[in-house]
Amino acid sequence: MKSAVVLLPGLNRDRDMIAALTKISGHAPVTVWQTDTEIPDVDLIAIPGGFSFGDYLRCGAIAARSPVMRAVAEKAARGVMVVGVCNGFQILVEAGLLPGALMRNASLKFVCREVKLQVVNANTAFTRGYRPNQVIRCPVAHHDGNYFADAETLARIEGEGQVVFRYAENTNPNGSINDIAGIVSAGGNVLGLMPHPENLIEAAHGGSDGRALFEGALELAA
Amino acid sequence: MIKARVTVTLKNGVLDPQGKAIEHALTGLGFDGVGQVRQGKVFDLELEGADKAKAEADLKAMCDKLLANTVIENYAVEIA
Numbered sequence: 001m002k003s004a005v006v007l008l009p010g011l012n013r014d015r016d017m018i019a020a021l022t023k024i025s026g027h028a029p030v031t032v033w034q035t036d037t038e039i040p041d042v043d044l045i046a047i048p049g050g051f052s053f054g055d056y057l058r059c060g061a062i063a064a065r066s067p068v069m070r071a072v073a074e075k076a077a078r079g080v081m082v083v084g085v086c087n088g089f090q091i092l093v094e095a096g097l098l099p100g101a102l103m104r105n106a107s108l109k110f111v112c113r114e115v116k117l118q119v120v121n122a123n124t125a126f127t128r129g130y131r132p133n134q135v136i137r138c139p140v141a142h143h144d145g146n147y148f149a150d151a152e153t154l155a156r157i158e159g160e161g162q163v164v165f166r167y168a169e170n171t172n173p174n175g176s177i178n179d180i181a182g183i184v185s186a187g188g189n190v191l192g193l194m195p196h197p198e199n200l201i202e203a204a205h206g207g208s209d210g211r212a213l214f215e216g217a218l219e220l221a222a
Numbered sequence: 223m224i225k226a227r228v229t230v231t232l233k234n235g236v237l238d239p240q241g242k243a244i245e246h247a248l249t250g251l252g253f254d255g256v257g258q259v260r261q262g263k264v265f266d267l268e269l270e271g272a273d274k275a276k277a278e279a280d281l282k283a284m285c286d287k288l289l290a291n292t293v294i295e296n297y298a299v300e301i302a
Binding site: 057058061065093094099100101103104105106107108146148149150175 | 236237239240243287288289291293294
């Protein structure tokens with residue numbers, strides 16, 4: 001049940017992620033810095049949200065080429081679970097660990113609100129705590145969450161069950177193709193999603209719909 | 223010293239809401255007959271040495287690795 005949180009300059013949701021992992025697992029995650037070339041033995045690596053490197057060039061582009069992300073890629077290749085939330089998702093697609101790209105919201109506006117998510121695939125390490133097609137609440141806060149993939153990639157990820165979360169009940173906040181909110185890698189051990197499940201894990205948050213995602217990942221790893 | 227310009231543009235078929243907003247703003251300013259507007263990026267780079275073929279190969283590698291996201295973007299390299 002050991003976890004690590006990746007820290008990069010410009011992230012601002014790292015404390016939320018550390019708090020969520022600590023409360024859910026009972027253990028504080030280790031933290032790794034952008035220049036670290038090795039990550040300790042952990043079962044789950046989390047990349048939090050924020051604006052790494054000021055979102056310069058493209059969201060997540062600079063962070064994706066940082067030394068610590070090479071270490072994350074090595075761990076992911078060995079089957080370690082990796083979750084990237086918001087900017088973390090952008091970093092994972094820029095690093096090539098997940099397919100597609102995340103573009104400026106179709107509305108051109110920063111969106112900060114609650115959305116509904118449909119659990120499209122409940123058969124992953126991250127979503128096994130949910131029922132298939134369960135609709136959960138989750139907050140979003142981003143400017144560049146508009147998921148895009150070319151037709152061939154889209155057909156593949158839809159066909160292989162890699163689309164894990166879809167915006168439901170007409171709450172797509174950003175114009176994402178096929179209402180895609182979160183996807184997993186072909187191996188199933190890397191998850192990226194724009195919404196913030198770490199911000200809905202206890203009564204004080206107004207709900208705990210996000211909790212099962214971390215419980216699922218951490219329980220499997222135990 | 224070699225001077226180069228890299229232009230990065232969105233691929234056809236990729237929605238460009240920023241270009242769309244610029245298009246509407248131009249029309250609002252009274253510029254009639256503005257068709258589609260697509261927004262891109264320009265990078266001016268200085269490279270050491272005089273080997274243009276090597277510079278071109280290096281620039282293409284830079285585009286593939288960082289300057290462009292080839293999932294959604296095309297790039298063009300121009301050497302002065």
